[in-house]
Amino acid sequence: MRSFLNTLLLRKHGFATVVLLLTMLCVTLLASADSHRIGVLYPDIREPYRSVFASIIDGIEHKAGGKVARYPLGKDVDTDMLRAWVEKQHINVIIALGRRSVSVSTELRSVPVVTGAVQMSPDKDKKTPGVALNPDPRLLFQQLKSLAPQVKQVSVVYNPDKNDWLIARARRASANQGLKLKIYPATDLRDAAKIYRKLLSEISGQKNAVWLLNDRSVLDQKAVFPLVLKSAWENEFVVFSNNPAHVKRGVLFAMFPDNEAMGKTLARIALRRVRSGSSSSTGIVPLSDLQIAFNLRTAEHLDLSIDRKQREQFDLVFPHR
């Protein structure tokens, strides 16, 4: 190698060679700054979840430039083997996707962890950064005002143990959008059912909207949800949700995760966490990378005018035509 460089430097292309070598050195130094290796933990699970995680990982790899090592987790996880894998792969940061991965990642203290793809609450000290699967209320309400500008009041039944943090954000977001947020805390299904019965008997008209959180502890999908839909249809108020499946059944719209974009966000958070250390942690944040599912039949029933531009924003439209 040395004889080769000498030959280049001294004989034929002396100046040009020096420029080339300097360029290579700069690229190497820049690359070394982003050479952090990301380990992705995800559950080895059946479809359709497998495809969801695959899309998220694609986003991570796209953002991280391919320096990603995957570690599928079975039902029985050997943490020692996982630690050995982390060391062998020279992992600098872990992105834990799904409930199982988040649970296992608490055992890994040697590397920072970023969580994602889970409906979770942020920890109090905000040590663990990540993106919750819950859509950001700010974006939800923006979309609500965009699609149904006549809505003035949004009612929501929630479980304080799970979604108190989200409701706090919702309060701020609703205020920003000029909406009145009426919150109904419920401790269990029975309690929630009674609240829904009372709520549904009280509200009517397009000024009202009901926000259905994707939380099974306060919303029975088989018994209460049809009641809500039936009442909304009869009393012509808006119902929106975090679950695109609800849209298919009659909810006006729902915002749901854009998986690949979420992967990119997670990779960005992870790389920032490695570069800046724990001081940069913002804790768990709601999901901002969202897609829109919209029910045209419901909108038609509510006499909502949807222009072409709005329609183009929709990622899923029901019913299919």
Next chain:
Amino acid sequence: MRQTQHVRKMGFRNQLLLAFSIGIVIMALVSSLAISELSKRAVRERLVEEGLKTTENFAEQSTLALLYQSADNARDFAEATLALPDIVGVGIFDQERIPVLVLGRRGNLDRRVGLPKHGSHLVSETSKSWHFSSPVYANKPSSDQEDSPFEASTPEPEFLGYAQVILSKKTLNQLSRNIYVTNLSVSAVLALFLVSVLIWLTTRITRPLNTLSKTMHRAELGEQTVRAEISGTREVVEMGTAFNTMMQFLEEREAQLRAARDDLEARVQERTEELAHSNQELHQEIAERKLIERQLIDAKETAVKASHAKSVFLSNMSHELRTPLNAVIGYSEMMLEESDDNNLREFAPDLEKINDAGRHLLALISEILNLARIESGKMDLNINCVNLNKISEDSLSIMYPIAEKRSIQIRDNLAEIKSIEVDADETRLKEILLNLLSNAVKYNSAQGNIELRVDDREDEVVVHVIDDGPGLSEEEIKELFEPFNRLKAGDEIEGTGIGLTITKRLIEMMHGHIGVVSEPGKGSDFWISLPKAGASHAALFSQNS
């Protein structure tokens, strides 16, 4: 037992019909019952399955009623469920089994304990209905939501209470009755058809067999020239053919037996006649034999008397003859002495002839007397253990001078043998040996040779007297031991002609034998055999045995 005997007395066809009919009836009965039971079970399983599904469906629809504790939320669906076929009661009960809604029959769900909390179950069953129950849960995840990896924690479904459905068995019982009736009817029709076919078939099969049986029965009763009709199945045809063959064979055999019997009777008749004839001849022969026997007895008595008279006569005559003969011999000797003394020598030859003739006559009379004694059984022998060597030497010493007169050489082998003792009368044995040696000298030619050879055998001793005289022909040998048979003897040879006869009698009295081997021109070998000492008793014993 009586039934078994009754069945045994039944014909082949009836037994066949009975067995197969019973089999068909049993088969039809069992199969119809089995099919009915299986069908009933299948129907029951289907109804139970439907009941379980209905209950599960009703439970899902009961969630709202239990959540709100309001019967109105489920009344419509409960009425719709109750309107389903065979549903006779529905009910919704909360966690404490307090009824929220009960339509139709109430059931006993609120009194039961230990109800399962997962899935719908058949909790009880009566003769008229099934009681199903299913727990009611709120927030029960759908199959898509189970194990969702996106939830931080999976919320447990909330147990709200129970839904109950009572399903009547009316349909099942009706269906079961219909199934049983239908199956039994079909089986009965099928059994009747099969039995009819069986009767037709057995009748067709057994008709030739019955015909054959009747034919055999006729044959059994003795009817002649009975033949079976050859028809029916292969086996029956074979049996009929075999029967005809057998009957033909029996008839032929009977004919043969009859012929043989006739022949035998004829032969018996013939033999009987022959036997009668033979019997008659036998009787006649017996009579003749009795007559002959009588005659023989008479002849024997006459002969015995004659013999006795002869012996007496000979004895008397010998005595009477000896006295004058002794006088003739005595006086002739006196006259010879006186002629010599008186110088009357010219009378001497005549006187010597008288003396010789007298002595010859006296010897003849003595031998005749001996013969007579032997034949009359009055000769007594003194048999003892005697030394044959000594007797032989004594006899030879007497014969040497006589032989020398004729220049005859006598040889013997006494020096070569050991001492031999025999059971014999010493005097008579000596006489026998002297008689044989004397004959050898007398009948031999001058300068001839004589040999006395003793042959010592195991149980007996044979003494040979061998000469090289003129020999004897076979005819001469036959007459040799007859009395007064002086063969080839001229006047120049002295003798009475009864010496060998007496010798033979004496040897036989001493349990011995005598014989001769001779050919004309080659001399003669006269031999006697005597038992060794002690052997004669054994020989006598064995003879008596």
